[in-house]
Amino acid sequence: MSGGALLQIRDLSVAFGRGTGATRVVDRVSLEIDAGETLAVVGESGSGKSVTALSVLRLLPYPNASHPTGSIRFRGDEILTAGRDRLQRLRGGEVGMIFQEPMTSLNPLHNVEKQIAEALRIHHGLDRAAARRRIVELLELVRLPDAERRLKSYPHELSGGQRQRVMIAMALANDPELLIADEPTTALDVTIQAEILDLLADLKSRLGMAMMFISHDLNVVRRVADRVAVMHNGEVVEHGSAEEVFERPRHEYTRALLAAEPSGQPEPAPRDGGPVLETENLRVWFPIKGGLLQRTLDNVRAVDGVSLSVGRGETLGVVGESGSGKTTLGMALLRLQRATGAIRFDGRDISTLKPKALRPLRRGMQIVFQDPYGSLSPRMSVEEIVAEGLDVHRLADDETDRARRVAAALEEVGLDPTLARRYPHELSGGQRQRVAVARAVVLKPSLIVLDEPTSALDRSVQSQLVTLLRDLQARHQLAYLFISHDLTVVRAMSHRILVMKDGRIVETGEAQSLFRNPRHPYTRRLLAAAFGESADTLDESDSVII
Secondary structure, rough: OOOOOOEEEEEEEEEEOOOOOEEEEEEEEEEEEOOOOEEEOOOOOOOHHHHHHHHHHHOOOOOOEEEEEOEEEOOOOEEEOHHHHHHHHHHHHOOOEEEHHHHOOOOOOOOOHHHHHHHHHHHOOOOHHHHHHHHHHHHHOOOOOOOOOHHHEEEEHOOOOHHHHHHHHHHOEHHHHHEEOOOOOOOOOEEEEEHHHHHHHHHHHOOOOOOEEEEEEEEHHHHHHHEEEEEEOOOEEEEEEEHHHHHHHOOHHHHHHHHOOOOOOOOOOOOOOOOOEEEEEEEEEEEEEEEEOEEEEEEEEEHHHHHEEEEEEOOOEEOOOOOOOOHHHHHHHHOOOOOOEEEEEOOOOOOOOHHHHHHHHHHHEEEEEOHHHHHHHOOOOOOHHHHHHHHHHHOOOOOHHHHHHHHHHHOOOOOOOOHHHOOOOOHHHHHHHHHHHHHHOOOOOOOOEEEEOOOOOHHHHHHHHHHHHHHHHHHOOEEEEEEEOOHHHHHHHEEEEEEEEOOOOEEEEOOOHHHHHHOOOOHHHHHHHHHOOOOOOOOOOHHOHH
């Protein structure tokens, strides 16, 4: 280690709990970051990377968290023993931090101006007029459109990319020397992700900041890092220049991470399977009302004239940016969102069925949501979650049959049936998502809508889930509507792909053909953002909607 590093972490350990019951989650980690340098800390969930980053600003839940060993020095000053005044100057002043999920990190009760002004007031004591000028300057710096108009916006009124830009503006408010970015692009679409990465690189270059970049996405790390530290089970198992780590990995765990990308293709769909789900000219419009009488002035065309079909044993991938209408489409197809247009499930028109007539058919159409922690009730055990559909549709003969069906579903998704007594908070992210899949497959459906089922998971866990879903499809001839912004996962899962933009289909085709030869400029832009390929620059209005 050099003596002149901006940040020095030496032999740092972090433990949670007290006495003999304490668990050490970070074990003697040593890292350093020089001025103007980007160090990426990578690893799977639970590897200790975020805990290490939070330790730099002493943001762990003390006193439950402790540091049995180690030292953290910023510009030579010891942080672990620093007093309140020193920590206040450090937090948001000399060191800025971007958190993983801006929707939960931003205060939903305060507008953009108030949230950024707080940091300026604490560190510089700016009056309201001076703070507002600085806030507009910051929002323009992070390329937020209509910066001045956005001052009074609340977090729920912004898109995911816009919220992340506000978070970056807050982190940069006081010209920090070090920026800690904890998974800043995980929940973002590929095009927004590319824009945020380009923005961070530009700001780092212009402002001369150092950056500690926390991520489990190696494709992202490859684009931003000067050096890489790989963490596993609380330890740094490999570190070196980005080129060395990616081109000549030394540790077995690093090689496993690099090989964990979802790959392969699904088995060919049966030619005589027939359509499970069809729709014609499906529309979901949300009225925009105004005036004294609240008349409809216009409509938000969330889904605008979509026609599609999904065959038995086939996966139709639906891709597009946030706001393109992907999730709304999936909800409308399941009759969970009001829509107009024909919807046929197993040959029966369900678009006009009353809820009571539709209920028996719901057994055959299931959904797996994006966030397994949010979609599973924390008050229900795994057994109760998986068995809920059995109870609703009265499929189990008795308690013994119910338990048998639950155990069989858990085994089918690769979980030990003994987990049935546990609750969601006692499981990993991958285990929770497998429980969500088990809840769907226990009813033996013919169609499953998968709404971003892998976006919250590490790459290695994503790969495992993709393999599981393909195996289940081949075994039961399931039809999947696979909604995702992750084109790597979509390519590994889909037979056909449908590309959506502004509620409409702009391109559709066989998966491999579309990836090799995308025709629409929007599709080419998505692929360029995801895989770093060059996209042709054409006017989107020149292409015809398919």
